[in-house]
Amino acid sequence: MRPITEAEVERLIVKAGGRRAHPDADSRSKRGADFLLGDSVIELKILEDEGLDKPERQEKIAKLFKEYFPSRPTIVVDRSLLGLDGQRSFDRIVEGPIKSAVSSARRQLEQSRSEHGVRRTVLWVINNGNTSLSHEALMELVAHRARNDTKEIDSVVVSGVYIYSDTFDSFFFWRMDCTPIHLDRQFEEFEDLHSAWTNLQMERMTALMQNPQMAADTKGPVVDLSFSMDGVTYVMPTPPMGSNSQFFVNGRPRNNSTGITAVPPAATVFAGLSRQEWREFQERHPAAVNSSTYDDWSLKESEARNESTLKPFITVPVTCSGWWQWAGQQLQGENVSIHHYAADLFHARILHVINGAKEREPDSVLPRRYMLLITEVIGQDIAFDVSHLAEVCTLPDGTDQIDEVWTDRSMFFERGLAVAAAEAMVRGIDCVYWQKDRTYAWS
Numbered sequence: 075m076r077p078i079t080e081a082e083v084e085r086l087i088v089k090a091g092g093r094r095a096h097p098d099a100d101s102r103s104k105r106g107a108d109f110l111l112g113d114s115v116i117e118l119k120i121l122e123d124e125g126l127d128k129p130e131r132q133e134k135i136a137k138l139f140k141e142y143f144p145s146r147p148t149i150v151v152d153r154s155l156l157g158l159d160g161q162r163s164f165d166r167i168v169e170g171p172i173k174s175a176v177s178s179a180r181r182q183l184e185q186s187r188s189e190h191g192v193r194r195t196v197l198w199v200i201n202n203g204n205t206s207l208s209h210e211a212l213m214e215l216v217a218h219r220a221r222n223d224t225k226e227i228d229s230v231v232v233s234g235v236y237i238y239s240d241t242f243d244s245f246f247f248w249r250m251d252c253t254p255i256h257l258d259r260q261f262e263e264f265e266d267l268h269s270a271w272t273n274l275q276m277e278r279m280t281a282l283m284q285n286p287q288m289a290a291d292t293k294g295p296v297v298d299l300s301f302s303m304d305g306v307t308y309v310m311p312t313p314p315m316g317s318n319s320q321f322f323v324n325g326r327p328r329n330n331s332t333g334i335t336a337v338p339p340a341a342t343v344f345a346g347l348s349r350q351e352w353r354e355f356q357e358r359h360p361a362a363v364n365s366s367t368y369d370d371w372s373l374k375e376s377e378a379r380n381e382s383t384l385k386p387f388i389t390v391p392v393t394c395s396g397w398w399q400w401a402g403q404q405l406q407g408e409n410v411s412i413h414h415y416a417a418d419l420f421h422a423r424i425l426h427v428i429n430g431a432k433e434r435e436p437d438s439v440l441p442r443r444y445m446l447l448i449t450e451v452i453g454q455d456i457a458f459d460v461s462h463l464a465e466v467c468t469l470p471d472g473t474d475q476i477d478e479v480w481t482d483r484s485m486f487f488e489r490g491l492a493v494a495a496a497e498a499m500v501r502g503i504d505c506v507y508w509q510k511d512r513t514y515a516w517s
Contacts, residue, residue: 075237075246075282077202077293080108082274083118087111090263090270095186107179107186107195112263114194114229115186119175121199125168126151126206126299126310134167136303147484148458150514151299151310153211168207169215173223175199176216180224187226194228194259201234205296206310209234209249217253229254229261233271235278238315239295240326240517245315248275298453298516307484311453311514319517326517329455337489340424341496342382344375345416346389354394355412362397362412386500390416390423420499427495427506434507443467444505445479447494449487451515461490465501 084094092111096102107117125131138160139149153164176197183195199216201207207215213232220227233250250271254260300309319326347355347363352371355363365371379387392412400418401410432438434446446466452458465477479497483490487510494506 075235075278075293077122078120078200078233078235080118080120083200084109086267086270086274087116089273090266092116092263095190104185105182106189107182110186110190110192111196111267113192114196114261114263115183115190115192116196116198116231117179117182117186119179119197119199121171121175121201121204121212123171123203124206124299125171125204126301131167131170132301132303132308135164136301136306136308138163138167139308140306145482146306146460147482148307148309148452148460150452151206151308152514165215165218169219171204172199172212172215173219176219176223176227180226184226194261195226196229196231196261197227198231198233201232202293205236206299208313209236209247209251213251213253217255220255225256228256228259229264231261231264231267235293237293237295238312240315240319240322242321243315243319244295246279248272298455298458300453300455300458307458309453309458311458312516314515315517322517328516329457331455331457332486334489337492339384340489340492341420341500342378342384342387343413343417343420344378344387344389345412346375346391347371347412348391351393355397358394359398386496388420388496388500390420392416392419423499424492424495427498427504428491430504431491431495431506431508434509438507440466440468440507441505443503444507445494445498445501445503446476447487447490447506447508448511449485449490449508450511450513451487453514454516456486457484459484459486461485461487463490463494463497465497465503 087093087109090111092109095108095110095115096106099106107115109116109118135151139151142156142160143149153161156164179197183197187195197216197220199212201209201212204212209232216230216232220230229252231250231252236247236249238245248271250268252261252264296312298309298312300307302308315326349368352363352368363371365374375389392415397412397415400415404410434440444466446464448462450460452460461483462481463479465479467475469475485493491506491508494508498504498506
């Protein structure tokens, strides 16, 4: 949908019974407000830019939120997560365009009121491009600045068209609200303006249905806003679309900018040999173990454990007879090392653990010992998700002992589940439970 233009606003004002305040605006030396409606003069300000795109603003936001969440790989830019001082700092950071609009409008409204002798002044802000601020947040900031910066603004009106889409369903929200600043000079013509805004909505939506082709200047749906700084991703997730999709029964589709299309290796696997099995390999297939003594083999395992960068490190017991049977089933030219055999055994076992993983719910009957994976589902892109893993053991007194394995990892659910299953195998645990924190989920 095309952004709202000033020409459309002028037509809207005329339909509401108003007119241009200064038809000669281009030749005037003193800037005035835009429109007259009844006994009110209106100054229009249209916000076209996304505030979170400004590098200097990103730096300030990153510094502010990093103080509250120093170890997070992904930080949700949510004002409510901050303390009162932090919230005030956040408002000062994001209100720059609003403060400028209020300052400019104050002088223009003062000039036009004196020339036309009207009683009321109105600042009308239309949000075309700043989706980092919700309609409510923008309304509050505009009203706050109007109250604190000037006595020349009697009311503020905030409007915007907000589009939400999952590629199948699309929702268009046409918002317009008025906040009185001086109660003795309220905007009495607001209902006329709102009625004209509703008529514009009907015209625009009818035209969109008749000709849905997107133009070059079309504004799209609200999407996640994000930026990265010093290895940390800061994201302002798209608000939920409301009810569950009737089309996407398994949840609305999410993006995947991780570059990972298959679950990557979840552990480093090493073939584990008992002394007896090592002797059998040494007698029948010495090249397979490539060690002169069992101590040499144990040293190889120790060195591999210390040098492995992919954790956890898992030793999978193998037998000579099992390996020989497996090797005979492989295609000619394939790698038939005992470590590849161990990896195949590991793959089968971890799939069994993954397939047996269950969601932990309030009424779940839990085993005495299990692994718990918690994944924060954040926004429209799985790259923003953060996972945590712990071992939970129920003590005789009924309380839970929680051993944190790791926390705050940038890891989407499927990958986290594979790592949780690997950790379960290392610890000799049969059960993996999971939870999804959907506080910032898109759907």
